[in-house]
Amino acid sequence: MNDLTLPESIDQGRRRFLKVSAVAGGGLLIGFHLPLANRAGAAEAAGKDFAPNAWIRIDANDTVTLRVASSEMGQGVYTSIPMLLAEELECDWSRIKVEMAPADKAYTNPLIGQQLTGGSTAVRAFWTPLRRAGAVGRELLIRAAAQTWKVKEDECRAENGVVAHKTSQRKARYGELAAKAATLPVPSEVFLKEPGEFKLIGKSTARLDTPLKVNGSAVFGTDVKLPGLLTAVVARCPVYGGKPKKFDATKAKNVPGVRQVLSIHSGIAVVADSFWAAKQGREALVVEWDEGTHAKLDSAAIRLQLERALKKKGVNARNEGDAAKALKAAAKRIEAVYEVPYLAHACMEPMNCTAVVKKKDSCELWVPTQNQTGTQFVAAQITGLPPEKIKVNTTFLGGGFGRRSEQDFVAETVQLAMATGAPVKLMWTREDDMHHDYYRPATLNRLSATLDKDGMPLAWRHEIAGGSIFSRVFPSSIKNGIDNTSVEGAANLPYAIPNLQVTWVMENGVVPVGFWRSVGSSQNAYITECFLDEVAAAAGKDPYEYRRALLAKHPRHLGVLELAAQKAGWGTPLPAGRTRGIAVAEAFGSYCAQVAEVSMERGQVRVLRVVCAIDCGMVVNPDTVVAQMESGIVYGLTAALKGEITIKNGRVEQDNFHDYPLLRIDEMPDIEVHIVKSSEHPGGVGEPGTPPIAPAVANAVFAATGKPVRRLPIRV
Amino acid sequence: MISLSVNGEARDLEVDPATPLLWVLRDTLGLTGTKYSCGIAVCGSCTVHVDGAPVRACVTPLSAVANKSVTTIEGLSKDSSHPVQRAWMALDVPQCGYCQSGQIMTAVALLAKNPKPTDADIDQAMSGVLCRCGTYSRIRRAIKQAAELKAKGA
Numbered sequence: 001m002n003d004l005t006l007p008e009s010i011d012q013g014r015r016r017f018l019k020v021s022a023v024a025g026g027g028l029l030i031g032f033h034l035p036l037a038n039r040a041g042a043a044e045a046a047g048k049d050f051a052p053n054a055w056i057r058i059d060a061n062d063t064v065t066l067r068v069a070s071s072e073m074g075q076g077v078y079t080s081i082p083m084l085l086a087e088e089l090e091c092d093w094s095r096i097k098v099e100m101a102p103a104d105k106a107y108t109n110p111l112i113g114q115q116l117t118g119g120s121t122a123v124r125a126f127w128t129p130l131r132r133a134g135a136v137g138r139e140l141l142i143r144a145a146a147q148t149w150k151v152k153e154d155e156c157r158a159e160n161g162v163v164a165h166k167t168s169q170r171k172a173r174y175g176e177l178a179a180k181a182a183t184l185p186v187p188s189e190v191f192l193k194e195p196g197e198f199k200l201i202g203k204s205t206a207r208l209d210t211p212l213k214v215n216g217s218a219v220f221g222t223d224v225k226l227p228g229l230l231t232a233v234v235a236r237c238p239v240y241g242g243k244p245k246k247f248d249a250t251k252a253k254n255v256p257g258v259r260q261v262l263s264i265h266s267g268i269a270v271v272a273d274s275f276w277a278a279k280q281g282r283e284a285l286v287v288e289w290d291e292g293t294h295a296k297l298d299s300a301a302i303r304l305q306l307e308r309a310l311k312k313k314g315v316n317a318r319n320e321g322d323a324a325k326a327l328k329a330a331a332k333r334i335e336a337v338y339e340v341p342y343l344a345h346a347c348m349e350p351m352n353c354t355a356v357v358k359k360k361d362s363c364e365l366w367v368p369t370q371n372q373t374g375t376q377f378v379a380a381q382i383t384g385l386p387p388e389k390i391k392v393n394t395t396f397l398g399g400g401f402g403r404r405s406e407q408d409f410v411a412e413t414v415q416l417a418m419a420t421g422a423p424v425k426l427m428w429t430r431e432d433d434m435h436h437d438y439y440r441p442a443t444l445n446r447l448s449a450t451l452d453k454d455g456m457p458l459a460w461r462h463e464i465a466g467g468s469i470f471s472r473v474f475p476s477s478i479k480n481g482i483d484n485t486s487v488e489g490a491a492n493l494p495y496a497i498p499n500l501q502v503t504w505v506m507e508n509g510v511v512p513v514g515f516w517r518s519v520g521s522s523q524n525a526y527i528t529e530c531f532l533d534e535v536a537a538a539a540g541k542d543p544y545e546y547r548r549a550l551l552a553k554h555p556r557h558l559g560v561l562e563l564a565a566q567k568a569g570w571g572t573p574l575p576a577g578r579t580r581g582i583a584v585a586e587a588f589g590s591y592c593a594q595v596a597e598v599s600m601e602r603g604q605v606r607v608l609r610v611v612c613a614i615d616c617g618m619v620v621n622p623d624t625v626v627a628q629m630e631s632g633i634v635y636g637l638t639a640a641l642k643g644e645i646t647i648k649n650g651r652v653e654q655d656n657f658h659d660y661p662l663l664r665i666d667e668m669p670d671i672e673v674h675i676v677k678s679s680e681h682p683g684g685v686g687e688p689g690t691p692p693i694a695p696a697v698a699n700a701v702f703a704a705t706g707k708p709v710r711r712l713p714i715r716v
Numbered sequence: 717m718i719s720l721s722v723n724g725e726a727r728d729l730e731v732d733p734a735t736p737l738l739w740v741l742r743d744t745l746g747l748t749g750t751k752y753s754c755g756i757a758v759c760g761s762c763t764v765h766v767d768g769a770p771v772r773a774c775v776t777p778l779s780a781v782a783n784k785s786v787t788t789i790e791g792l793s794k795d796s797s798h799p800v801q802r803a804w805m806a807l808d809v810p811q812c813g814y815c816q817s818g819q820i821m822t823a824v825a826l827l828a829k830n831p832k833p834t835d836a837d838i839d840q841a842m843s844g845v846l847c848r849c850g851t852y853s854r855i856r857r858a859i860k861q862a863a864e865l866k867a868k869g870a
Contacts, residue, residue: 216749
């Protein structure tokens with residue numbers, strides 16, 4: 001969807017405003033609005049245009065409904081976001097109801113400027129705003145009780161959905177107070193608890209979506225049901241840049257259940273009464289493709305393109321001291337070329353979307369999306385409706401990993417809903433999903449280092465060539481010629497090295513690239529942490545002790561590194577044939593170190609144990625942190641051991657899980673997660689577990705074979 | 717017309733008998749708990765029971781289940797009280813949850829045959845059911861916990 005660009009990041013409001021209003025039935029609705037920077041804040045606060053969207057609703061019947069505006073794709077926001085609200089609201093956790101928020105500016109992620117779940121930001125971004133939203137609710141309910149009882153507010157306490165007055169022993173449930181609370185003005189200041197006072201935050205709390213996910217009742221995008229719903233599949237040119245020359249729909253239309261065959265921007269769509277009919281119809285469709293100019297493209301040519309790019313002078317992402325001079329001067333120089341392949345996201349739920357477009361009136365979508373703002377924007381562009389007329393219902397996501405921040409499947413669906421005038425569910429097959437992803441960029445890297453007389457690094461140069469994600473999705477995010485997603489994990493190298501240079505050459509190819517769980521850090525942590533092991537080996541030093549010596553000024557890196565090493569028994573003997581590797585990385589505001597224990601069996605790398613230490617600041621739901629470390633490790637391990645998308649004849653060679661395999665249960669290592677106790681602001685959790693695993697495993701292989709692993713997936 | 721039982725209910729279906737059971741369940745009967753992911757029987761997300769045995773619904777034509785008894789995740793229990801479902805909840809196994817119907821149905825079939833599976837038994841029975849979120853450690857623990865629940869008759 002190169003022709004449809006997303007709106008640029010909206011400057012976040014400098015002040016935040018809370019509003020309260022009555023809802024039907026005498027409830028209390030607390031809105032938390034992030035005004036646009038170009039609208040006067042005061043007017044917004046005093047104005048009458050209260051957004052009918054909110055985080056908290058308390059009904060007269062005592063039901064507390066908490067809204068979640070972050071997409072639940074496995075990372076646990078369906079529970080952790082309500083925990084933030086409920087902590088300060090002091091409601092009865094066992095009686096809350098959770099609902100997904102609609103797309104609305106009120107739900108803008110303040111760290112991103114859009115309603116977008118990505119960059120491991122949900123808890124980081126909403127940590128303060130949502131606790132404040134909860135606290136406003138609590139204060140208003142206390143005030144309502146105090147006024148009703150004609151007592152002082154500070155003599156009243158809110159707990160477990162009840163306000164109580166100490167001396168008179170009077171009590172009132174939130175539902176009884178809601179109508180009165182809704183009439184009160186919003187306090188300009190609220191008190192937030194000190195972390196020591198938290199009742200929910202920091203305690204492992206059962207996920208609220210689990211009951212729905214063990215009996216088949218959780219509604220994913222593919223499960224949406226509507227009266228008269230049609231299902232569509234699209235035949236797309238397998239070759240990048242290709243398009244249909246001509247097509248014959250006769251046979252497709254003869255398939256029972258096929259209703260229409262339509263040409264849309266991305267290919268030829270078959271619309272039918274059911275998925276199976278649509279798919280049979282697509283198989284019967286005869287399309288002659290104009291394969292365009294890339295029909296001969298293959299992985300070798302892409303590698304050559306990157307090689308040529310790496311010879312160009314890159315833009316500095318970081319430059320300290322004089323790396324060029326230091327590299328020339330020293331006697332001992334370590335050099336290596338590292339590369340990573342394209343990777344598909346391979347969400348278990350293939351891309352899909354459901355839409356109804358009513359002419360000139362409305363457009364409603366049911367979509368597993370990470371980016372509601374983008375969905376609104378793209379649907380608005382296609383329908384000509386204003387974005388606020390686009391109603392977005394976010395379903396559960398059967399995996400996201402960055403793939404569902406894209407809008408290609410939304411654009412196709414909206415066109416089909418307009419063309420048919422009917423409710424349409426677009427389904428991608430697994431093969432469609434594999435062939436038409438936005439892949440983790442393939443990159444080529446040259447690394448050079450020299451040592452001082454003590455064997456410590458004197459100079460480090462990391463030259464990167466690869467495709468840019470931001471140049472497609474947020475061009476204005478490229479600052480000073482640098483796409484941060486390409487250099488993150490490399491430019492923020494934490495080690496004390498006096499001459500340090502990281503450069504980047506933007507080399508955009510034909511294969512579209514996108515955000516893939518932990519983005520740049522996923523490949524750059526592998527490259528830098530493996531090269532550091534090469535440097536340590538050249539110096540004859542233990543890789544763990546070497547890192548410790550270089551991290552003296554980075555206590556949080558050092559903290560997780562030492563914790564992981566200690567828990568893994570770094571330096572203690574292992575059974576014959578086993579080795580360890582270690583790696584540490586900061587990503588998305590969190591620090592993670594991992595030690596992998598590996599054995600080599602018949603030329604196969606087997607990862608037996610992973611010890612993970614994570615410092616993600618204050619923790620909301622510890623069990624979710626553990627689960628996300630397990631998850632991030634498995635995602636990265638699949639990439640390290642198996643993942644590779646290759647190109648031949650202008651198209652992706654892999655089709656399905658038989659040739660793009662995922663880690664299986666019999667290959668699952670024992671994973672131990674240790675969480676660092678911290679009073680720092682929360683960091684991300686969904687992604688930081690991924691970067692260290694590939695280098696930890698590759699370094700263990702290096703320790704076993706003496707041969708550095710300079711290319712993923714690991715082949716020994 | 718093809719007759720079969722789905723979750724204990726007799727069904728007579730006027731559907732092309734070559735249609736995969738998965739799409740009959742999802743599109744004809746509205747039982748969307750069974751998921752589509754690969755369509756070629758390599759991921760296990762679509763696992764259901766046919767006469768108690770785990771089957772990949774995405775490659776099983778409707779004709780193959782004529783006069784047979786099909787159980788889907790919706791039919792496992794009325795109130796999520798099956799020991800496997802309870803163990804899954806106790807350990808918060810699911811993340812995105814998309815593969816979990818297939819995981820649970822496969823685990824139920826394993827425990828029906830083998831009430832006390834070893835790690836190797838679990839590997840063998842479950843290795844064909846893929847999870848992109850990496851819930852495997854919890855799946856293993858939950859199967860063991862479910863085995864205990866079943867043994868206690870709870």
